[in-house]
Amino acid sequence: MMVHVDNLTKRFNGTLAVDRLNMEIPEGEIYGFVGANGAGKTTTMRIIAGLLAPTSGKVYIDGIDVSKEPLEVKRHIGYMPDFFGVYNDLKVSEYMSFYAGLYGISKQKCMGLIDSLLELVRLTNKKEAYVDTLSRGMKQRLCLARSLIHDPQFLILDEPASGLDPRARVEMKEILRELRSLGKTVLISSHILHELSELCTSIGIIEAGKLVASGSVQDITLKMSHSNQLKIRVSEKEEEAVKILMEMPGIGSISSVSGIIDVNMEGGEEAYVRVLKTLVEKDIPVVSFHPVEGSLESVFMQLTKGETQ
Amino acid sequence: MNMNPILQKDIKTKLRGWRSVVLICSYVLLLTLILLVYFIGNNMVAPYSRQSFNPRMAINGYNILITFQFALLYLAVPAITATSISSERERQTLDLMLVTKTPAREIIIGKIMVSLAHILLLLIASMPVIGIVFFFGGINFLDLIKLIFFYVLTSLFVASSGVFFSTIFKRNIVSIIVTYIFLGLVTFGPFLVFLAYALIREQSGLSTAPTYKNLVAYLFPSPVFGFTSFYFGGSNMYSMVSSYYGYGMLSSIAGEIENLLAAETGFWKHMKPWIVNGTFSVLFSTLLVFLSSIALNPIRRKK
Numbered sequence: 001m002m003v004h005v006d007n008l009t010k011r012f013n014g015t016l017a018v019d020r021l022n023m024e025i026p027e028g029e030i031y032g033f034v035g036a037n038g039a040g041k042t043t044t045m046r047i048i049a050g051l052l053a054p055t056s057g058k059v060y061i062d063g064i065d066v067s068k069e070p071l072e073v074k075r076h077i078g079y080m081p082d083f084f085g086v087y088n089d090l091k092v093s094e095y096m097s098f099y100a101g102l103y104g105i106s107k108q109k110c111m112g113l114i115d116s117l118l119e120l121v122r123l124t125n126k127k128e129a130y131v132d133t134l135s136r137g138m139k140q141r142l143c144l145a146r147s148l149i150h151d152p153q154f155l156i157l158d159e160p161a162s163g164l165d166p167r168a169r170v171e172m173k174e175i176l177r178e179l180r181s182l183g184k185t186v187l188i189s190s191h192i193l194h195e196l197s198e199l200c201t202s203i204g205i206i207e208a209g210k211l212v213a214s215g216s217v218q219d220i221t222l223k224m225s226h227s228n229q230l231k232i233r234v235s236e237k238e239e240e241a242v243k244i245l246m247e248m249p250g251i252g253s254i255s256s257v258s259g260i261i262d263v264n265m266e267g268g269e270e271a272y273v274r275v276l277k278t279l280v281e282k283d284i285p286v287v288s289f290h291p292v293e294g295s296l297e298s299v300f301m302q303l304t305k306g307e308t309q
Numbered sequence: 310m311n312m313n314p315i316l317q318k319d320i321k322t323k324l325r326g327w328r329s330v331v332l333i334c335s336y337v338l339l340l341t342l343i344l345l346v347y348f349i350g351n352n353m354v355a356p357y358s359r360q361s362f363n364p365r366m367a368i369n370g371y372n373i374l375i376t377f378q379f380a381l382l383y384l385a386v387p388a389i390t391a392t393s394i395s396s397e398r399e400r401q402t403l404d405l406m407l408v409t410k411t412p413a414r415e416i417i418i419g420k421i422m423v424s425l426a427h428i429l430l431l432l433i434a435s436m437p438v439i440g441i442v443f444f445f446g447g448i449n450f451l452d453l454i455k456l457i458f459f460y461v462l463t464s465l466f467v468a469s470s471g472v473f474f475s476t477i478f479k480r481n482i483v484s485i486i487v488t489y490i491f492l493g494l495v496t497f498g499p500f501l502v503f504l505a506y507a508l509i510r511e512q513s514g515l516s517t518a519p520t521y522k523n524l525v526a527y528l529f530p531s532p533v534f535g536f537t538s539f540y541f542g543g544s545n546m547y548s549m550v551s552s553y554y555g556y557g558m559l560s561s562i563a564g565e566i567e568n569l570l571a572a573e574t575g576f577w578k579h580m581k582p583w584i585v586n587g588t589f590s591v592l593f594s595t596l597l598v599f600l601s602s603i604a605l606n607p608i609r610r611k612k
């Protein structure tokens with residue numbers, strides 16, 4: 001297990017920011033951390049990164065206790081905060097060298113490393129540019145490159161795409177996909193839920209400092225869906241198809257427009273097979289047939305009540 | 310051995326461009342002007358020295374220069390260090406530093422080294438101006454080396470105080486104000502306390518004058534106490550010059566301290582004010598670095 005959070009609690013002057021939170025992230029996982037503003041995401045991430053002491057509870061990174069061996073843990077962690085500053089009077093390469101120095105990386109090793117990281121974040125052509133000349137998206141990418149300078153196995157990315165324009169978001173998403181292919185374990189928070197559902201292998205939903213759901217995106221959406229939705233497209237016999245479906249057991253509401261029939265029904269995959277088989281047997285020309293997955297947004301809205309600590 | 314990355318970054322960014330060159334040139338020019346104005350002024354008022362310099366005047370010029378440098382050190386170092394950590398916090402770069410495997414202690418030491426490097430640069434740049442007095446004699450090179458060493462120790466004390474308050478207080482302005490207040494208290498407070506002690510002694514009818522050890526017991530934290538060693542250069546000639554020209558409060562304090570030191574025997578005879586205060590500076594700075602490291606350590610921080 002790359003990350004193991006055990007009964008983590010954090011209080012700020014009597015206010016409970018994180019409440020007995022338990023979390024596990026296996027190696028190679030991209031774990032999306034979802035929650036409203038003030039839900040406790042950043043506090044949890046800062047504690048995991050060793051930047052904040054918990055009131056109680058333990059955090060282990062690759063089996064190492066963060067509170068007992070903070071320096072050892074930092075070798076394994078790359079951290080990108082939601083808000084961060086840069087040294088405007090440094091060039092991009094100098095900025096990277098500075099952090100390489102803080103990680104104790106030798107100068108010889110550093111130069112090749114910086115080149116490959118800048119290539120990864122598509123900033124090679126900005127190597128000799130001053131940091132203050134970079135756009136917001138470029139600064140975010142530079143900060144991501146900085147967090148990778150010591151080749152950590154675990155990355156903590158707090159809202160890495162916040163404040164970025166659509167193009168910069170896409171670029172950031174592509175880079176994160178590359179990180180996934182490199183086998184990094186990533187804990188990422190974001191408000192853009194559909195982006196998380198595309199990127200993440202699993203998610204955790206936090207509200208008022210408590211983890212209200214955790215698991216794979218499919219598991220959570222499936223668990224939270226009260227009924228399954230089917231989308232069927234027929235080339236003709238639309239009315240006949242609707243009639244057949246209405247007579248079948250377990251079928252809830254049906255709506256149809258221009259050959260597309262939306263069906264709410266009970267049951268899992270077996271029920272889907274039964275529906276398709278019946279339609280085909282009754283000579284309904286089915287063009288497409290697919291279950292509609294519940295969206296992360298709807299799951300999030302169902303699980304949270306908008307409470308913050 | 311790798312250079313501290315914080316020091317390396319600072320040297321790289323601060324010495325780049327024309328600003329630092331202008332700053333150093335202005336500083337050296339200012340020192341030269343002070344010396345020049347002093348010489349011209351004295352030549353005009355002292356009729357016997359119209360044709361040539363009076364060596365004793367050169368020594369007094371030296372006194373003025375080193376006092377100016379000492380005051381500048383006291384004003385400049387806190388300005389550099391009292392914002393060293395709080396500005397990282399305000400700029401939102403502190404977390405990025407703390408998340409690296411560089412321990413908080415090394416970050417603190419790096420910040421102190423930055424200010425020491427700046428002060429050393431200014432001191433070295435000012436050497437040719439101070440060296441003018443060597444033309445007239447009265448001061449030996451060892452005195453100058455000792456003075457620079459004392460400046461470095463005092464800078465260490467001032468810098469570690471600035472970094473400490475910068476670590477404790479989140480806002481730059483609060484940190485700067487508290488640092489200056491603290492330094493003011495440490496510098497002048499012991500003199501006020503000693504004055505009160507002397508008055509109480511007098512009112513209590515104790516006729517014996519305080520000894521050098523009494524003085525050390527009260528004044529050891531004050532860098533001004535240490536600086537008095539150099540104001541006279543430790544030589545009788547300095548005392549004579551100082552008395553002759555009736556140099557204000559500092560010269561009379563320095564004269565008194567020198568007389569009391571001369572009356573000591575054994576171990577204390579060698580414990581000149583600059584050695585006492587310099588030792589205090591090193592010990593207190595070590596304590597402040599330790600406390601700053603604890604305050605900066607994220608695992609030990611509450612917020």
